[in-house]
Amino acid sequence: MSDSFIQGLFAERIGGRQFGKDTVLYKFEKIKRAKAAAKLAHPDIAMIDMGVGEPDDRADDRIVETLATEAAKRENRFYSDNGIPEFKKAAAAYLAEVYGVTHVDPDREINHSIGSKPALAMLPSVFINPGDVTIMPVPNYPVLGTHTTWLGGEVFSVPLTAQRGFLPDLSSIPNDICRRAKLLYLNYPNNPTGASATKEFFEEVVAFATKHEILVVHDAAYAGLTFDGVKPLSFLSVDGAKDVGVELFSLSKAYNMTGWRMAFVAGNELAVKGFATVKDNNDSGQFIAIQKAAIYGLQHPEITQKIADKYSRRHSFLVEALRSLGFAAQKPNGSFFLYTKAPKGTSDGRVFANAEEFSQYLITEKQISTVPWDDAGAFVRWSVTFEADGLDAERAVIAEIKSRLSDVKFIF
Numbered sequence: 001m002s003d004s005f006i007q008g009l010f011a012e013r014i015g016g017r018q019f020g021k022d023t024v025l026y027k028f029e030k031i032k033r034a035k036a037a038a039k040l041a042h043p044d045i046a047m048i049d050m051g052v053g054e055p056d057d058r059a060d061d062r063i064v065e066t067l068a069t070e071a072a073k074r075e076n077r078f079y080s081d082n083g084i085p086e087f088k089k090a091a092a093a094y095l096a097e098v099y100g101v102t103h104v105d106p107d108r109e110i111n112h113s114i115g116s117k118p119a120l121a122m123l124p125s126v127f128i129n130p131g132d133v134t135i136m137p138v139p140n141y142p143v144l145g146t147h148t149t150w151l152g153g154e155v156f157s158v159p160l161t162a163q164r165g166f167l168p169d170l171s172s173i174p175n176d177i178c179r180r181a182k183l184l185y186l187n188y189p190n191n192p193t194g195a196s197a198t199k200e201f202f203e204e205v206v207a208f209a210t211k212h213e214i215l216v217v218h219d220a221a222y223a224g225l226t227f228d229g230v231k232p233l234s235f236l237s238v239d240g241a242k243d244v245g246v247e248l249f250s251l252s253k254a255y256n257m258t259g260w261r262m263a264f265v266a267g268n269e270l271a272v273k274g275f276a277t278v279k280d281n282n283d284s285g286q287f288i289a290i291q292k293a294a295i296y297g298l299q300h301p302e303i304t305q306k307i308a309d310k311y312s313r314r315h316s317f318l319v320e321a322l323r324s325l326g327f328a329a330q331k332p333n334g335s336f337f338l339y340t341k342a343p344k345g346t347s348d349g350r351v352f353a354n355a356e357e358f359s360q361y362l363i364t365e366k367q368i369s370t371v372p373w374d375d376a377g378a379f380v381r382w383s384v385t386f387e388a389d390g391l392d393a394e395r396a397v398i399a400e401i402k403s404r405l406s407d408v409k410f411i412f
Contacts, residue, residue, distance in 0.1 A: 013150040027356065027372065034363040042367055048401060051369040053191070053337060053383040055256040059293075060303045063255065066296045070289035080285030082276050083112035083264075087291040091249070091264045094298040098224065099234035101266075103242065108269050111276045114286045115261035116221055116250040119275065120144045122282060123217055123246075124183065126274035128153040133181040135214070137168045139192055139375040144185045144217060156181070159376035166195035166339075170208045178212040186235070187219040189226065189334030192373055192381040196230060196333045202238040209244035215271055216245030221263075222335040224254040224304040227312035230333040236267055246271045253336070254304040255297045262286060262294045311336045313391075314384035317398040322382075324402065326410050336385050342378040343410035354378050366404045 010019040025033070035047055058064070070076050088106035095101040104110060113119035120143040128134065130152030136145045138157040145155040156177045158168040168186075186205065188197035209216050218235040226232050235247050246267035252258040265275050297303060315331045318338055322329040327340045342355040352358040355372035359380055362368045371381040388394040 030356070030360065031363065031369060031371065034360055035369055038364050038367055041364075045367045047363075047367050047369060048386060048397060048404075049369045050382045050384070050386050051371045053371075053381075053385055054258050055253060055307070055336075056385045056387050057256050057307075059256045059260070060297070060300075062300070063257070063293050063297050063303075067289055067293035070292040071287075073289070076288040076292070078288065080112075080288050080291060082280060083285060084288055084291050087112055087264070087295055090295040090298045091266065094301065095234065095236070095249075095266060098232055098301050099237050101234050101236045104236065104266050105269070109242070109272050110264055110266045111272050111279065112286060112291065113248070113263045113265055113275075113279065114283055115252065116219060116248045116263040117143055118282070119248050119263060119265050119279075120217070120219065121147050122278045123275060124148045124151055124153065125278045126271070127182045127215060131180065133177055134183040134185060135173060135177065135181050136185045137187075139373045139379075140185065141187060141191055141219065144183065148183070153182075154180075157375075160190070160193060160195070161376055162341075166190055166193040167197065167201050170204065178214070181212065181214050184209060184214050184216050185219070186216065187221070188233075189222040189332065190337075191222065191335065192337050192371065192379075193339040194332030194335045194337040195339075196226065197233060197235075199233065199238060202233070202235050202241065205235070206238055206240045206244055210240065214244070215268070216241070218245060218247045220247050221250040221253055223249065224301065225308045225311060225336065226334040227308050227315075228331070228333055242267050244268070246275070251294050251297055254307070255294075256307060257294070257297070260290055260294070262290055308334075311384050314386075314388075314394055314398075317394060318382060318384060318401075321398050321402040325405050326412060328412070336383055338382040338384065339373075339379050340382065341412065342372065342380050343412050345411045347409035347411060352378075355380050368401060368404060 008017055010016050039047060088110045091110050092104050092106035095104055124147040128148050128151045132153045133156050134145055134148040134153060135156050137160045148155055160166040205216055224232050235241050246265050248265055250263040265272055319329045319331045329340050342358040345351040354374045355378040359370050359372035362370055373379045386397055388397045
């Protein structure tokens with residue numbers, strides 16, 4: 001397609017005149033293409049997909065039934081704008097029941113979002129001016145950083161390392177960055193590392209944010225998915241957290257409602273009000289019937305516990321299998337992600353320069369899809385959301401992974 005005047009109209013933030021001409025293939029596009037090629041080359045071998053990290057099951061029957069009932073009601077057809085009061089009250093009650101957070105006002109300190117990704121995308125518009133800084137751990141979920149950059153801000157990265165339990169070293173952030181920073185992004189249990197935060201760490205975060213007058217944005221998308229005796233932990237449960245931050249809770253992972261797009265922002269009143277103002281200029285609210293179905297979910301956190309139990313079981317199976325193959329795999333206490341160091345090569349002389357090369361090898365040679373991360377060391381992320389209906393099917397998938405990798409000796 002030849003260039004038209006349209007090519008000259010694109011904003012510089014997405015490439016300007018070069019938009020659409022970039023020939024660089026990014027990580028997930030490489031994975032997509034490698035999977036397609038592997039399926040063509042080996043049509044008789046099923047791809048074991050442990051990459052994307054979307055729930056493998058659908059929402060609970062009772063949530064689906066609530067949606068169907070509410071969708072049929074004439075009064076639910078209207079715009080919901082910044083959300084129905086019933087959802088906000090249910091969100092506040094959920095915070096109290098699951099996380100022990102009893103001091104959040106549903107009317108002034110909670111607002112719904114059409115999924116947590118849009119909330120992360122909108123929050124920089126509330127706070128970031130050109131030259132302002134957003135502090136982000138790496139590896140991470142990059143949306144907050146992308147929009148910070150688009151608004152003329154700067155992203156400062158803090159590496160997440162195994163030595164620190166994949167918690168950022170806040171003391172390593174230069175004073176100049178702290179002076180210019182407005183936002184600090186955190187996400188625990190963490191994507192991609194699976195690491196969990198502690199109350200002591202959150203207390204450190206509150207002290208840091210208070211000292212430097214920075215707003216904390218804690219993405220708690222996986223907060224309900226904990227196991228092995230670890231209880232769900234909210235940033236807002238720590239003294240002083242509401243003075244310096246907001247927390248995003250999503251129903252996507254905790255309730256198998258990924259495509260439903262339902263989340264909420266809770267915490268500091270002014271920050272929530274700012275988010276509501278920006279949101280009001282971006283969308284007209286989620287379908288009321290979906291909000292009411294979500295209310296049912298929030299009122300039944302045992303649904304999430306059942307899902308977490310499944311992921312815990314699968315993690316145990318996967319960790320055992322990977323350890324038998326030489327990986328230093330350690331079961332996380334939350335999320336559905338397992339993060340392992342990538343091997344440097346194989347005993348037959350193959351060398352992996354980075355995690356991406358190892359991930360490509362797994363796809364093309366073993367028909368196993370993972371996601372590589374080379375931001376702070378060479379690691380791969382395995383997601384236990386693979387397709388498997390029941391315990392026997394789960395064991396079969398893990399056994400197949402072990403079988404496919406057993407003819408290789410990895411060098412770490």
